[in-house]
Amino acid sequence: MNLNDCPLCLTDGGHCLYRGDHLRIIAPQELEFPGLIRVVWHQHLAEMTDLIPTQRSHLMMTVCIVEDIIRKVMQPDKINLAAFGNVVPHLHWHIIPRWHNDPYFPNPIWGAKQREVIEVQQEWRKNQEKQLMSAIEEYFVSHPQVS
Amino acid sequence: MNLNDCPLCLTDGGHCLYRGDHLRIIAPQELEFPGLIRVVWHQHLAEMTDLIPTQRSHLMMTVCIVEDIIRKVMQPDKINLAAFGNVVPHLHWHIIPRWHNDPYFPNPIWGAKQREVIEVQQEWRKNQEKQLMSAIEEYFVSHPQVS
Numbered sequence: 001m002n003l004n005d006c007p008l009c010l011t012d013g014g015h016c017l018y019r020g021d022h023l024r025i026i027a028p029q030e031l032e033f034p035g036l037i038r039v040v041w042h043q044h045l046a047e048m049t050d051l052i053p054t055q056r057s058h059l060m061m062t063v064c065i066v067e068d069i070i071r072k073v074m075q076p077d078k079i080n081l082a083a084f085g086n087v088v089p090h091l092h093w094h095i096i097p098r099w100h101n102d103p104y105f106p107n108p109i110w111g112a113k114q115r116e117v118i119e120v121q122q123e124w125r126k127n128q129e130k131q132l133m134s135a136i137e138e139y140f141v142s143h144p145q146v147s
Numbered sequence: 148m149n150l151n152d153c154p155l156c157l158t159d160g161g162h163c164l165y166r167g168d169h170l171r172i173i174a175p176q177e178l179e180f181p182g183l184i185r186v187v188w189h190q191h192l193a194e195m196t197d198l199i200p201t202q203r204s205h206l207m208m209t210v211c212i213v214e215d216i217i218r219k220v221m222q223p224d225k226i227n228l229a230a231f232g233n234v235v236p237h238l239h240w241h242i243i244p245r246w247h248n249d250p251y252f253p254n255p256i257w258g259a260k261q262r263e264v265i266e267v268q269q270e271w272r273k274n275q276e277k278q279l280m281s282a283i284e285e286y287f288v289s290h291p292q293v294s
Contacts, residue, residue: 057207080232081195081229084225086245105233
């Protein structure tokens, strides 16, 4: 996979909440995973150690800012962080709010499904996701140094 | 779960390759996942954003050093990084070398198994794991500033 066929080179990968010089913050708005946010490095590199240390710090600082906003807005029981890239080897982080009663808990969201989610709860969390998206956009408008 | 019943407070969580003031590096030596290494924060905290920024940097710098050594010694096709803590909410990172022909690829190791591993290959990777463990120990002996 290279620049010509990588989906994260060809597209943003979801609704873009912030676009910096080196990375972007994406809300994929996946129905099953309300509040899941991705931080995508613009350049087509596969691993954290393909970045120089200052770039790694910038990326992880951004991941932590997103984690912090997710915790404040969505008040999950746990945060999951992951960078895999087995299917799309273009460096990107998943920041995932988890709840004890979400469909996959305590498994990672890539594991076996444990239960169906209650519809009213799903609705509530999808509403929270909208607030989350606004909160992330607002943060990065008012903190332009993180670019 | 608290200090009294948390397995990462009560035990190291595997063979300890390095013990710093704030974190330790563990080789769980799991048969199915040769080369999987964990970096465990000593203090019982759940999330990256429960740490102060200098602690986050120290932890991720250590994760990246381990990733770098894994890539050099085991030459995997991909590295997977994850911090979940759904079962044990005590901050720890998984650094996982992945190969196109490993049992779960391209799924995360928490996903559905895709194939059985070839025994001779497994044996070879378990040998590489021993070299990896030595390399990590040696690195941290000769770089005591990372503690």
